[in-house]
Amino acid sequence: MFKTEDHALMETTLFWEKFQTLCAEAGKTPNAVARELGLSSAVTSQWKRRGSTPAARTLALLAGYFGVTADELIGVGGGGAGPRETAVSSGNASPRSPGSRIYHSTGKKIGVLSAVGAGIPLEAVDVFDQDDPEAWEEITSDLARGGEFFALRIKGDSMLPRIRRGDVVIVRKQDTVEEGECAIVLVNGNEGVCKRIHYRDDGISLLSNNEEYPPMTFTRQQIQDMPVRIVGKVEEIRGKP
Numbered sequence: 374m375f376k377t378e379d380h381a382l383m384e385t386t387l388f389w390e391k392f393q394t395l396c397a398e399a400g401k402t403p404n405a406v407a408r409e410l411g412l413s414s415a416v417t418s419q420w421k422r423r424g425s426t427p428a429a430r431t432l433a434l435l436a437g438y439f440g441v442t443a444d445e446l447i448g449v450g451g452g453g454a455g456p457r458e459t460a461v462s463s464g465n466a467s468p469r470s471p472g473s474r475i476y477h478s479t480g481k482k483i484g485v486l487s488a489v490g491a492g493i494p495l496e497a498v499d500v501f502d503q504d505d506p507e508a509w510e511e512i513t514s515d516l517a518r519g520g521e522f523f524a525l526r527i528k529g530d531s532m533l534p535r536i537r538r539g540d541v542v543i544v545r546k547q548d549t550v551e552e553g554e555c556a557i558v559l560v561n562g563n564e565g566v567c568k569r570i571h572y573r574d575d576g577i578s579l580l581s582n583n584e585e586y587p588p589m590t591f592t593r594q595q596i597q598d599m600p601v602r603i604v605g606k607v608e609e610i611r612g613k614p
Contacts, residue, residue, distance in 0.1 A: 388447045395439045411555040411607040433515035481517040482509050485524040521546040531581035543609035555607040
């Protein structure tokens with residue numbers, strides 16, 4: 374079935390209304406949710422002012438965060454059919470707090486790789502204990518369909534207050550991200566850091582949230598020679614108690 378122009382307009386309006394409602398229920402602003410998910414705050418303005426609907430990948434990310442289906446976010450169907458994401462809180466965290474963990478009954482488990490530096494760069498080594506429940510994270514099937522993912526546990530405090538020591542980030546494997554997005558970057562080929570990306574005319578800067586850490590800036594020549602390489606975009610931040 375093809376969507377009519379009126380149908381598409383209604384869908385985008387329903388999305389923004391639903392998104393605002395879910396944010397309010399979680400006690401957060403739309404911009405705050407966007408930042409937690411590694412999205413640019415500019416996207417919320419596009420959704421509101423231009424009446425646009427997020428791409429499928431972003432819809433899946435938002436659905437996993439709020440514990441709803443993508444169809445519910447855009448006002449399609451009643452959400453009664455098929456499995457639904459449910460939130461299981463860690464400690465005393467509320468179901469939709471940043472410390473919550475979202476599970477899907479038909480989700481996909483991914484191993485948590487050894488720590489990646491969020492301050493002083495540390496090696497990103499693909500090693501985890503399959504018998505340790507803390508060595509696994511589960512992502513929704515909707516999110517899993519959007520690419521290849523890995524999870525990394527953060528060491529260091531350069532990304533405070535948004536990402537804390539011990540938190541786990543869910544990362545989509547990709548070699549480019551948008552301006553201002555949070556990414557995992559390999560420096561010198563084997564040192565992984567979690568940073569926000571700022572593109573410069575003469576190279577790139579890796580930015581920390583914590584102002585105590587200065588930017589890591591590399592020229593185009595250094596990017597090639599060292600090398601400096603983006604290996605993934607942070608799609609979820611899972612706070613740990």
